[in-house]
Amino acid sequence: MKDPKSIFINSVWKENKLEALYNTPLIGVAFSSKQGYVLELNQQYADMLGYTRRELVGTFWTDFSPPEYKELTLNLYHRLLKKEISCFTYEKEYIRKDKSRIWVEISVQSKKNEFDNIEYFIVLARDIDDRKKTLLKLDAEMKQNEALISKLKFQNEQLKEFANLISHNLRAPVGSMIGLLELYDSGIVDYKQSIGVFSEQYRNLTYSLLDTINTIGSALDIKDRSEVKKEKVSFKEILNTVIISLLGKAKDLDFDLITDFELEEITYSKSYLISIIQNLLSNSLKYRSTERKLRVEIKTYYTNEQEIMEFSDNGTGINLEQNSRNIFGLHKTFHTNKDSKGVGLFLTRKHVEAMGGKIFAESKQNYGIKFTLIFNYHENH
Known part of the structure; x- marks a missing residue:
């Protein structure tokens, strides 16, 4: 052989x-x-x-x-x-x-x-060493340019939203404060009789203005995903952190919580994910129905190359036919609760979008609400 x-x-x-x-x-x-x-x-x-x-x-x-x-x-x-x-x-x-x-x-x-x-x-x-290294260098430069373009787009959107927030949320309280001062200076009302009322109204407007400025500041502090530290985070651990943080803050933590973390971990900003889940859970606790025990369901999974979280409850819900355009807006409230400020969902949207994601809402009044978060939405669209 x-x-x-x-x-x-x-x-x-x-x-x-x-x-x-x-x-x-x-x-x-x-x-x-x-x-x-x-x-x-x-x-x-x-x-x-x-x-x-x-x-x-x-x-x-x-x-x-x-x-x-x-x-x-x-x-x-x-x-x-x-x-x-x-x-x-x-x-x-x-x-x-x-x-x-x-x-x-x-x-x-x-x-x-x-x-x-x-x-x-x-x-x-x-x-093919020279050709390949040249192509890899060009590819790296293109990705760097894409990241820069993405950052500029994000900053441009922030500026647009900032201008919109200033126009819609600062004009009213500032105008009211000026109106009070002009009324006070006009001499139309009696100084001694009105000083207490004026002081109280002016104090309330000042606090409202400060709260709005702080919220806008928080929104502007949210950075683009390219600037945020990302790490492997566990949904279960984040949820436990949120629940512990809510102890003593929420009036009533008696509710049923059902979780299904098929997608156990995600590469994400830990602080942003904590904020997202905390705002959504706080929203559920705040707008629970008085007719039934609160039930919150959180489900995560991976499908069609998308990382998804569904967050739903059986609370009072929202009439989306009337409010779909405003649900994630600043100071947009849809209930009569005294502590409703319309900030939580606004910041949630800002965090999700800053990381390249998208958040959607489905709701029917008196039947609860469901939020669907696609964390890597812009990687696939």
């Missing part, structure tokens, strides 16, 4: 191709046994790897592959052996003798005899 190298030499010489292949300019040529070991190679292949030809004879296919390429290389090799494919081409890196890496384009073809049995493999390697 002939050894693999004898079979290879006889076959190549028979077809008179050895010399032509070896002298192919700028292309590394190697011949591998069926078992995956190098039988012979030309000088170009050796120079590409920084070894002598003698050092490379007898080496295995994956000996110069970085760890991240070995599984793919072996998979393709086994497919050749099973005759699922007769050739393949792919790009990969080689580790050279000096430990540096070089990008190459590898083409492998099986050589069969007249009985359709594989005798050896022909391996062609082309140096």
